[in-house]
Amino acid sequence: MSDRCRIPETTVARLPVYLRSLLRLAAGQERIVSSQRLAQLTGLHSARVRKDLAYVGASGTRGVGYDVAHLLDMTGRELRRSQETPVVIVGMGQLGRALAGYGGLGSEGFRIAALFDVDRAKVGQQVGAATVRHLDELAATVATEDCVIGVLATPAAAAQSAADALVAAGVRAILNFAPTSLAVGCDVWLRDVDVSVELQILAHHRLPTRPTR
Amino acid sequence: MSDRCRIPETTVARLPVYLRSLLRLAAGQERIVSSQRLAQLTGLHSARVRKDLAYVGASGTRGVGYDVAHLLDMTGRELRRSQETPVVIVGMGQLGRALAGYGGLGSEGFRIAALFDVDRAKVGQQVGAATVRHLDELAATVATEDCVIGVLATPAAAAQSAADALVAAGVRAILNFAPTSLAVGCDVWLRDVDVSVELQILAHHRLPTRPTR
DNA sequence: TAATGTGAAAGGCTTCACAGCC
DNA sequence: GGCTGTGAAGCCTTTCACATTA
Secondary structure (H helix, E strand, O other): OOOOOOOOHHHHHHHHHHHHHHHHHHHOOOOEEOHHHHHHHHOOOHHHHHHHHHHOOOOOEOOOEEEHHHHHHHHHHHOOOOOOEEEEEEOOOHHHHHHHOOOHHHHOOEEEEEEEEOOOOOOOOEEOOEEEEEHHHHHHHHHHHOOOEEEEOOOHHHHHHHHHHHHHHOOOEEEEOOOOOOOOOOOOEEEEOOHHHHHHHHHHOOOOOOOOO | OOOOOOOOHHHHHHHHHHHHHHHHHHHOOOOEEOHHHHHHHHOOOHHHHHHHHHHOOOOOEOOOEEEHHHHHHHHHHHOOOOOOEEEEEEOOOHHHHHHHOOOHHHHOOEEEEEEEEOOOOOOOOEEOOEEEEEHHHHHHHHHHHOOOEEEEOOOHHHHHHHHHHHHHHOOOEEEEOOOOOOOOOOOOEEEEOOHHHHHHHHHHOOOOOOOOO
């Protein structure tokens, strides 16, 4: 399939999941994998796997399967995995600190370039490998480090203005952990992660409720 | 719309988002809201909002809008908000501790019923308002507290067996923070949250990459 | 007049099914 | 025989557009 065609967002969202499984296969010395097996590992349908892999330009061998290293190369390339991606985190509450200290990011090709908060009491503190700076320094840092991704971990009330600051500074993608819906321009990619929202969705699926009292 | 009809999963996933906006409107003393305004607050289309609200049995007044308190009642009911939902967390690493200490859950109708880990060194530690117990006690606790939701915050390698333990104990819904794809029966609801996955998705959207080297 | 409620159209995603190839 | 690659069918979701009603 041509490199020129646009990859659907649904496919993009599954690529990191394939990548995870592929890394495990590679770690287990498995060199060949079928769409069937990859489907089983990821909980998807095998036809879906084949279509997704075609989108990233990967090709397999009929009757055999796909080369694991080749798939790692193609999916990793699509996810810009070869270049280290600098990330800034805004909001140094409990969640922000946990994210700043999360070791998983480094191994996945991300680097925490800087941490920010508006609370002067927190500015200067060391969290993980970085020092907390004041939000006023955001624009300068984003420019210097060429950050395109910002993580929002502020309280809900501060999230929109922090998002605006990130966008004004040049960030083009925001991962929002604040429990609020953000308004951003359509040229900014936004993804939301909210633990309460996830739990509420699951709570809806509780078995038919016993009568309340 | 009849109570009997099944609400699509996509609609269920948006209900918590409406709920958030409705709580803010109510806090601001706004008693009436149009689908247009709710759409603006949530970043959705107004027709979508009206269809979703119809699914939960809410009704508005033509020419006027919806009653905020009524919407809060209907969406909250659908999300089982009136009953406190006990939740257990498995895995007391950095993320598990952050989740255990996250105050937002209590205000949303959830209660952390118990914390678990397999590491004997962590068992007995106090984290937030709860004491860490050994995973062996999971089944007994889930039964006693009638927990239907489990949160997984273990390392990837331990996640599947922990998930199996949760399901065996009677948990019917799992929120998985471990960076791995879990296999669970189709009678168990599963949602995944992975920071690395989210960042990788955003990384894909970086502007056309400058040539590498 | 202003906004709901909802069929119908449009668009997108998933699954099927099978030709093609190793 | 087995697995990829992909058109076609089916399903689901979103959006449009407008009749309807306070």
